[in-house]
Amino acid sequence: MNNKILVVDDEEHILTLIKFNLEQAGFQVVTAIDGDEALQKATDEKPELIVLDLMLPKKDGMEVCKELRLQRNTTPILMVTAKDDEFDKVLGLELGADDYMTKPFSPREVVARVKAILRRSKITETPVETNNETDTLIIADLKILPEYYEAYFQGQILELTPKEFELLLYLTKNKGRVLTRDQLLSAVWNYDFAGDTRIVDVHISHLREKIEQDSKKPQYIKTIRGLGYKLEEPRFNE
Numbered sequence: 317m318n319n320k321i322l323v324v325d326d327e328e329h330i331l332t333l334i335k336f337n338l339e340q341a342g343f344q345v346v347t348a349i350d351g352d353e354a355l356q357k358a359t360d361e362k363p364e365l366i367v368l369d370l371m372l373p374k375k376d377g378m379e380v381c382k383e384l385r386l387q388r389n390t391t392p393i394l395m396v397t398a399k400d401d402e403f404d405k406v407l408g409l410e411l412g413a414d415d416y417m418t419k420p421f422s423p424r425e426v427v428a429r430v431k432a433i434l435r436r437s438k439i440t441e442t443p444v445e446t447n448n449e450t451d452t453l454i455i456a457d458l459k460i461l462p463e464y465y466e467a468y469f470q471g472q473i474l475e476l477t478p479k480e481f482e483l484l485l486y487l488t489k490n491k492g493r494v495l496t497r498d499q500l501l502s503a504v505w506n507y508d509f510a511g512d513t514r515i516v517d518v519h520i521s522h523l524r525e526k527i528e529q530d531s532k533k534p535q536y537i538k539t540i541r542g543l544g545y546k547l548e549e550p551r552f553n554e
Contacts (some may be wrong), residue, residue, distance in 0.1 A: 351375025
């Protein structure tokens with residue numbers, strides 16, 4: 317397997333526990349104990365995923381997540397916190413985290429979450445050269461290449477987190493269908509967030525900022541009041 321994971325936590329026993337279990341599962345693990353070290357190792361080590369504790373010395377997890385995304389670093393982030401706090405959870409996702417776990421958790425859960433995120437974000441390292449674009453999805457100015465894990469809008473590549481890409485891909489594959497928030501949670505996140513549908517709303521908002529001319533008057537991703545969302549062919553003359 318040999319995927320490199322950066323684990324960031326200032327509690328030594330938790331850091332050791334997560335590191336041991338990830339290594340047992342076949343991952344290569346590097347660690348950091350504060351926010352500054354996390355940012356440095358995220359750049360130097362180029363991990364494929366970051367397990368990031370919320371409460372850290374120097375810079376907390378929110379600041380680290382925000383700075384990485386401002387640097388256009390799209391490495392998947394699994395945020396971890398001791399707080400079972402709705403505000404923290406949503407804010408973390410708004411800042412660009414891909415998933416969220418609340419302490420206490422089992423080592424098995426950490427490994428399962430890491431594997432799930434990596435499965436969703438894995439890019440084909442050496443795609444076969446081909447002119448066959450039958451898998452390419454095109455809706456107006458939006459173009460998605462699932463095999464390459466890339467999306468373009470008006471010819472420009474979109475800077476999407478893995479979770480944003482998965483959500484956009486699922487919406488596009490279900491063009492014209494009304495999808496409930498619970499359906500999106502199940503399909504994109506692969507497990508139940510116990511009704512925490514604001515996670516979907518946050519990611520929809522991020523996508524609209526990137527593909528809509530006016531995110532307040534979306535033409536692609538429409539809100540279906542009381543139900544959920546639908547991606548459709550835009551009608552710019554409306």
